[in-house]
Amino acid sequence: MLKNYLWFIAIFFVLAINAQDYFPKNDGVKTQNTNYTAFTNAKIYVTPTQIIEKGTLLIKDGKVVNSGSSITIPKNTVIVNLNGKSIYPSFIDIYSDFGIEKPQASASRSRSAQYNPSRTGYYWNDHVMPENNAITKFSYNKKEATELLKAGFGVVNTHIHDGIVRGTGALIALNNTKGNEQRIISETSGHYLSFRKSVTSSQYYPGSIMGSIALLKQLYIDADWYAKGNINTKDLSLEALNANKNLTQFFEAGSRANIIRADKIGDAYGIQYVMLGGGDEYERISDIKATNAKIILPLNFPDAYDVEDPFATASLSLEDMRAWNQKPHNPKILADNNIDFAFTTFKLKSVKELKSKITTAIKAGLSKEKALAALTTIPAQILNKNTSIGSLKNGYLANFLITSGDIFDKETTLYENWVQGEKTVFESLNTKNILGIYAFNINNQPYEMVISGKLSKPKTKITTGSHTLGSKINYKDDWVNISFTTIDTTKQEFIRIVAKVDNTNTLTGKSILPNGDTLPFTVKVSDVEGDEDDKKDTNKEANINDTFFAVSYPNKAFGFTKLPEAETLLFKNATVWTGEAEGILKNTDVLIKNGKIAKIGKGLSSGGAKVIDATGKHLTAGIIDEHSHIATASVNEGGQNSSAEVTIEDVIDETDTNIYRNLAGGVTSIQILHGSANPIGGRSAIIKLKWGESADNLIYSNTPKFIKFALGENVKQSNWGSYSRFPQSRMGVEQLYIDYFTRAKAYDDLKKSGKPYKKDIELEVIAEILNKERFISCHSYVQSEINMLMKVAEKFNFNINTFTHILEGYKVADKMAEHGVGGSTFSDWWAYKYEVNDAIPYNASIMHNAGVTVAINSDDAEMSRRLNQEAAKSIKYGNVSDEDAWKFVTLNPAKLLHIDDRVGSIKIGKDADVVLWSHNPLSVYAKAEKTIIEGVTYFDIERNKSMQEAIKLEKNTLINLMLKAKNKGLKTQAIKKKTKELLHCDSIDKEI
């Protein structure tokens, strides 16, 4: 022990000398303080779990030398007796932009979008800046530092919050006394990333979150290739990225969904990111747990909404209301699941809010131990600094707080915050406790005085008999000044007291009467108990918002608190639209078992199945929408004329209420297509509408690979003011395709040759098309371009799989049939732009008659829930038979999507994706009563009614709680809500 101790001293000594050694001193002689400081009689939290009840903390040269209940104190020690006060390690804010100048938005705003980078010698995308270094933009801000110190922080980890790749951060000690030579603990504390573009550049790409994901994936590949010396030109960004590789990688995810998205990138390249969370992790906690990521949690729990105006309140969603109740529980839920997390002040309006927010989390069940760890040991560990900061073990930095008691208690006073052995005083340690009740006489008049509140800001209440007098108190440096009114309220007269406090809680001084007479004054506290008011104060929030409202899947209206399970179901006596050669079977039974269609026939025995009387009703396969944009966080990556590198699978939004509404319209599968912003769009996601499941669980197993292409006005940007991106004409579109296919062919040839090659995600995807492993669904309108694309495909020896929209398909239906391409069209949309002048509602029937596989699609969240009606329009427009019309929205889209072996018809062995309709499903009078996917009833018209009742009830309960909160004086926020924009082909991400 002693040996260790000496060894430490030796090291400190050397360090201390080295740091100063070569600096000249012109204002005096060189001195050095080698004294120790000891804090005795303290409750010392060495770590959140290692607590010394009555011990001593010994520090020297800014570091902890020792701590314990009986440690040796060297002679040259200044002793501070803390008389039972507490010592905590100072906090660490791991996610800060402290001292960094806010990046300025680029000034150039030209009429056309900027497609090219602004820099040379760096990566081709301006938003990738691994070469940035926080320390080069760092300037210590003492004012902000003092605010942080006051909140309990000793160290902040700061970085430039700008761009997709943000470069390195710096770990700074909040040492208000010394310079940066002491403060900088690390100038490369980690490497920082996000999905958000830099404000400093207008470069368009990436224009969506899926573009950001793709950019990062390609970046890692490029960096690796560069590191191997395969690139002849200089790229300072890639060099920096490679140099930062071994640092902790921080990712600003900002939400549960984005944590999952970022983690997938990390998994693909062997990187475990530390994630900035969104506070909504509890919504799918097991998925978060599975990422193995450590989480940094902002503490911006929402305030209650001001729900006094019922008209405004009517627009408030259950989702937002629940968030008020649920979010404070998030830290506890993470802790219960053994997920490591650190707290940050990031996103707080002011660091002053820190304590109250943590108190809120503690009230929601978080243990104080975990709360302290989230501010000390966990951030230290994340920063790989768990041998120097975050606790008060021997040799660690002497960063600690001296408090009057439990740091998370509202009434606790923070006296001093020590950083690297330098103290900042907020409250004198010697401040004597004057709180309590005093009884005294002045001029034979008896008074009673209660002093309450905080020592830094005490309150008084002075009474005489039954009268309460107006009074004021001021307490500083052991002196109190009190003034109060006399009992005669008609006069504005005051009695003043000035007195000094001693260790026995006695106030000694004089009182000055209104007439100027002075009398000696001495009073000793008679009762030291705190007063009632304060206790009520602390209980203010209690019992209002303590009960946790259950999470549902998804966590909003119509979500399931318990996911429905697959059942064995027997539909009796239905009209069954098989979609197969058997046609429409009357009075037929269908058995569903193990998620599959098990039997079709008459008089089937139920066995153990749940029997559903379907007399007079119609049972069909679930509707399949070939062209949908619901359930996705973004649609278009329009930053380049090809975006084959992006995929909708990365951005599925399983919480979109339109999933549920689609189910209520009998839809069971959809293809979420990329938009039509560019000739080569992104890859699709083909999903089942398993409402309540996680995003990944919606995607088909062994999902067929699809990509969106687009032609016409959108890709040449005719209808918005963009003139700088190739192509601007249909002529250019052809050449773009030929160029890409030619290059993809060359790429694929090289790859297959076995020679070294750099993986190019975009070309790889396009090569899959050439290899017939990936299929094209192409947005198309006029006949010339339709014909063109078929010719281009034929030239490269593959077929176009589907033309979607294909509004002039009827003009080239013979050519389409010959090529073997399917047509997925609108029933009757037209006249919304010039290229749909010749769109006709007879299109589906003409293509169908010509032998083209025809589907009717929606491209619209509203229409998609009525696709049965849209299919029926082809009976009106073109006399298609009922059976064929029904196939337009079931079997045919299944064929076009290469999932017809699994879904699209009622056939033994296929997935039990079925819908029970009240009427002929092609009739306008039909309603879906049950929508079933793989034997699981995801929509049930009766259950829906009870859900509506439950939503109403839960909302009213929450409204009442919020009204109570407001009445108790808690902060509320004005009602505002985010609306989910309905996405179409033309939609561009707004937030990126």
Next chain:
Amino acid sequence: MKKLTIYIFILSIFIGFAQQTPAPKQNKAITIEGATAHLGNGKVIDNALIMFENGKITYMGSALTKIARKGEIINAKGKHVYPGFIVPNSTLGLVEIDAVRASDDDAEIGNWNPNIRSLIAYNAESRVVESMRPNGVLLGQITPRGARLTGTSSIVQFDAWNWEDAAVKADDAVHLNWPQNFKQRRGVVSQNKEYKTQTLKIHEYFSNAKAYLNGSKATTHLPFEALSGVFNGSKKLFIHVDEEKGIIDAVSFSQKHKLQNIVIVGGYQAENTIDLLKKHNIPVVLRRVHSLPNLDDNDYDLPFKLAKTLTNAGITVALETSGDMERMNTRNLPFYAGTTVAHGLTKAQALQLITLNAAKILGIDENYGSLENGKSATLFISEGDALDMKTNKISYAFIDGRSISLETHQTKLWKRYSKKLEK
């Protein structure tokens, strides 16, 4: 001469002239016999007899009646006859192609434009308008869009050489967009702090208009003049408002200014103001049935069942189609009505939403909206139920007794390319 006609015909196809020639005046009596007649007033007559002459229905009753059949007899056994469907609050003929700005004439700048008249911009030759007829939509209230007081609408029929011929009722109503209590900006909806100021401005504007109209009118004030009909009751005021609070405020506004003929358009939250609307006998032109609920928490079928809720409460309800792609979608008006049947109304009630109720609300029920003696012979024959897309197949349509063409730009292309592919 014949050659020339053919030449002109071919040329017209070549240059894309698609609109159909309007039908001439009815010059002989027509009798439709044997159909199921859906009168539009809630009644249905099986095996009906309908006769009309000079544009007016002269007989509407049972085919069992012994009465001399007049003129051309159409045997419509097994078929269905309906009054022409009527669409209020439409921009048909004001815009041809959404994305082509040059074809866009549906809104003026500025807040106070009651004097703006839609009628004169109505394109009677619009290809979109002609595509209404094969679905049975034969009349519409052509309405200017815009900011606050958007202008004056007119009611037209959909088979005419020009707007003058098309007009059924010129300048029937002024349209007011009531301020919204919530406003949307960049995907975030927040309370509109200007709401009160904006409503006060409407009050002030109407007070000023009234003062002007009561005065000597030393200088003509065109917008105020245009409001004169609203004050004296000869024009209706259509107040476009969805929110509950807005509806309540709009009704008290109309009470304060003694406006007798007001109509609520939109009415998404009208179900919360039923008593108020009934008390003042205010009808509702309900927003598009085929739309999504405004809020995630709303019932998925809320837009489908609103018509039932209001109708069953005793409010006169019609349907409108405004919104995205509203013009070309207007031909789906009958199917909007059909959808309300799946969600609670009877077929006869649903039909009323787009026939007699609409006619009443527009003030043209004396002549239109139902099949009754003395009314205009504006009707059509469908092979089946016209509210169901599956069976809405129209073989004859008449406007004021004129047998109108059911061909369109679209049917021509259909025939042309079907023929090409047959080869």
